Every structure is written in structure tokens, then in C-alpha cells.
Amino acid sequence: xxxxxxxxxxxxxxxxxxxxxxxxxxxxxxxxxxxxxxxxxxxxxxxxxxxxxxxxxxxxxxxxxxxxxxxxxxxxxxxxxxxxxxxxxxxxxxxxxxxxxxxxxxxxxxxxxxxxxxxxxxxxxxxx
Numbered sequence: 001x002x003x004x005x006x007x008x009x010x011x012x013x014x015x016x017x018x019x020x021x022x023x024x025x026x027x028x029x030x031x032x033x034x035x036x037x038x039x040x041x042x043x044x045x046x047x048x049x050x051x052x053x054x055x056x057x058x059x060x061x062x063x064x065x066x067x068x069x070x071x072x073x074x075x076x077x078x079x080x081x082x083x084x085x086x087x088x089x090x091x092x093x094x095x096x097x098x099x100x101x102x103x104x105x106x107x108x109x110x111x112x113x114x115x116x117x118x119x120x121x122x123x124x125x126x127x128x
Contacts, residue, residue: 004124005036007055008085009065009079010094011072012041018064018094025120032124033060039074047074052081061089062126065100065112078106090123 006026010019010052026035036053040047051074055061059081065104069075082089091112093100113119 003034006033008038009075010039011069014068015064017092028083032121038116046094055081060081061087063091064094065091066094067099069103072124075103079105
């Protein structure tokens, strides 16, 4: 089966290391996903339209949650865009040994999942 194209939403100022780890996992030979695109740090007049185009090219959005995710404007907007484009998303705990916060745009029912290889495979399989 072809890998699922994923968009990674993350707090660029605080969780870039987590994004890089997820990109590395996508390179595993048995990875069920490939990174199609991810959040961009550069703010511009058209950044929301750019994010929408990027999210449309994917099948699912992974939102990496860290300590400051609730204040990350871009992450919150990307979740809103994902919902408006009918792209499933899930929240991933990027800081298992620290405090993580849900993005304010997340639904109250959205769970933050433990970051493990098995969880990633299962969560992504739900989008197929």
C-alpha cells in the first residue's frame, strides 16, 4: 500500500526538534506515511492560503503538541483549515517527559496520543 501523505503541524518556535524526529520516522522502510508538507515559520500576507494548499495535498494532519502549542497561532489555524478541508488530524505528544498543551482550536474530545511507532501506524491506518 502506498504511504499516506501527511502534513505536520507544529510550533516552529518550540518543537522543531519534534518535527525533525517525525520526518526521520517517515523514512523508515515500513513507514505507512510520508511527509508531504509541514508548517512554515515565515509569516506573510498569504500564509493561510499557502497552508490551505499544503493541507489539501495531504490525506491527514499530525499535530505535534508541546508545552506552548496552545499559543501557536499557526498550529491553531492549521487545525481549523484541516477541519474545513475534511482532513482528519490527530494530536501527538511531542514531550512525553514534560508538559504538553492542546492547541486551542482542538476539539474538547480530541485526545493527545502517546508518540510510539505502533500508535503512529494505527492512527494513520485510520485515514486509509
